[in-house]
Amino acid sequence: MVYKTSEVPADIEIPEEISGLRMTRQRQEVYRTLMQERNHPTANDVFMRVKDRLPNISLATVYNCLEALVQHGIIRQVNFERESSRYCPNLSEHGHFHDETTGVIHDIDFKPGVHLADLLNLPPGAVIEDVEITLRGKLLTA
Amino acid sequence: MVYKTSEVPADIEIPEEISGLRMTRQRQEVYRTLMQERNHPTANDVFMRVKDRLPNISLATVYNCLEALVQHGIIRQVNFERESSRYCPNLSEHGHFHDETTGVIHDIDFKPGVHLADLLNLPPGAVIEDVEITLRGKLLTA
DNA sequence: CCAATATCAAGAATTATTCCAATTATTATT
DNA sequence: AATAATAATTGGAATAATTCTTGATATTGG
Structure with a gap:
């Protein structure tokens, strides 16, 4: 499910702690x-996005959190070739x-x-322990 | 098939040109x-290995060749997480x-x-255009 | 409340890879 | 065969994503 930014639910429920991880702000x-x-944003994408709410957060912290x-x-890291890692909350x-x-x-x-x-x-x-399936190609929008 | 170094056939047949690529030394x-x-050696592994036969080759050239x-x-590039790329001549x-x-x-x-x-x-x-399937785990040698 | 521990921030360091400019090798052309 | 044009190679510098380090802050357990 993809929301337009304007339609994003203001607050998704996020537990205090997930599987032993302290859920800091x-x-x-x-x-x-x-x-x-x-x-599938990169660490830097996330960084820029999160700054709206936490202006003092650092990129290093975003990396740490991810x-x-x-x-x-709780999330998955996805790699394409040697590009920046991307992150994805779809666990299936x-x-x-x-x-x-x-x-x-x-x-x-x-x-x-x-x-x-x-x-x-x-x-x-x-x-x-982990499987990664990545496909590269083109989408013909004939 | 894996050879011990001492048993490596001295010269595998390598054509002058493969699918339009000039096969330089x-x-x-x-x-x-x-x-x-x-x-599945890395570029650096290949570099060290190739130096035996071409002492003047540079790492940049190994990257260019790969x-x-x-x-x-002619070969495939294989990536695991964010580690160095590895290379593999198995095209199947x-x-x-x-x-x-x-x-x-x-x-x-x-x-x-x-x-x-x-x-x-x-x-x-x-x-x-390309598929990459990578699995990470352990091999129980019970 | 205090000590121990975990997290965070900022910037420096690391590392694989790519880029660049100069040289050398190869191929095509006369 | 000589020369021009093109492609490949080198070595070192540059890049970029990520990790590391250190000191400051916050949180938890006793």
Whole structure:
């Protein structure tokens, strides 16, 4: 779901603490931004956005917050080639399609019932902790 | 296939030109290294390895060569999180499993008949140019 | 309330990679 | 074969994203 900025719900409910992570004001605002801007922003994008509400926040803190949220499984970090990391609060198993012409990143779901691990010849004993599926291409808007 | 260094065939056949790319001595040696060291080396790994045969080669040239080979579809560039890029001469559609404990990267094939694009809900009109599947985890060697 | 701990801010440091300018090598042209 | 045009290589400087460091602030537990 994507909101126009003007329609963003003023306050998304954010708990005091998530899975053992202290939700400081900075972490809350970083998380809120990701929930509102569903377009896979970079750390710097988040930084600029969060400054509206916390003018004194530093970029280093945004990086710290993002890392803390990633470590605690609250958001996901998404990488394309060697570009800046992007962040995404969609925790369901999904991939990303990077449209080269517009730069837009689309979340890609599996068709119902598909589970990636079933389709791969994994080495015996492999325990998967994280999967990243990234597609690059063009979107023909004929 | 992985050779011990002492057993590496002295000269893998490398054509003068591949799909329009002039195969200079530097590109040949970079490519040869990738064919011999099937362990997904970084640019710097390749650089150190190639220096045995071309002591004057520069790291910039290794980067140039790798880029040229990637651009011409002769090798693939593989990225894990934000680590240095790695390079791989296996052109078949496959993914990579990064064993966190050993650091080893394993090529992962699809089970026969599986085609990733068929299993995803791609946006209409999407033309895929590249797919990257990376898995991170541990290999239990019980 | 006080001590211990965690977080934050600002700027410096790091590191992979790219860029740049000068040289060298290769190919095409006469 | 000589020369001109083009492409590749080098080495070092520049870049950019991210991490580190240090001192200040805030929070929690006792």
